[in-house]
Amino acid sequence: KAGVTQTPRYLIKTRGQQVTLSCSPISGHRSVSWYQQTPGQGLQFLFEYFSETQRNKGNFPGRFSGRQFSNSRSEMNVSTLELGDSALYLCASSSEPTNEKLFFGSGTQLSVL
């Protein structure tokens, strides 16, 4: 069974631009959550989707948004990029709407110049 797939693996953007990151969960998994990881703040929860519905949202500005499609694939979007948005963005999936045993992708490394 293929793992969680995130694309692209690396991304370089400039301030003010917007970016869309993609996540394909493990086949059969309907829950997808997103995390931002930085050296200073560690892993921080962004949002979580189950069956196309956002169930939880972390403490991030409205520039961060996401969605989930009917095939459980998910995207997150960051508009008006700031230097502080540079981070590793991780997607995780699980088979049930639970936070037990999340399966993470390798992440998208975003650099904002």
Add this chain to the structure above:
Amino acid sequence: SQKIEQNSEALNIQEGKTATLTCNYTNYSPAYLQWYRQDPGRGPVFLLLIRENEKEKRKERLKVTFDTTLKQSLFHITASQPADSATYLCARGATTDSWGKLQFGAGTQVVVTP
């Protein structure tokens, strides 16, 4: 604020010895704690989950304990090997309706030398 804390200093240990990592949390006691391993440039990999009514959980050379009185979990790697070198993350959820939301500690880097 609600925190989950891990020792930020790297743990350097000789091959064959036992590595012990600490995870302390404040405020609410979670229904369970989880431990993940993360290698550089990769996403975390789930290792173990221990529930509040379990004192100890084992998986191969790994052992986790959970003390709700001390608000602490200990993670042990016995007979450590250089391949165990990685960052180990502790995480807690809130109640059962927190779904995919986990609060992670900053992680402890373990370096096992031959």
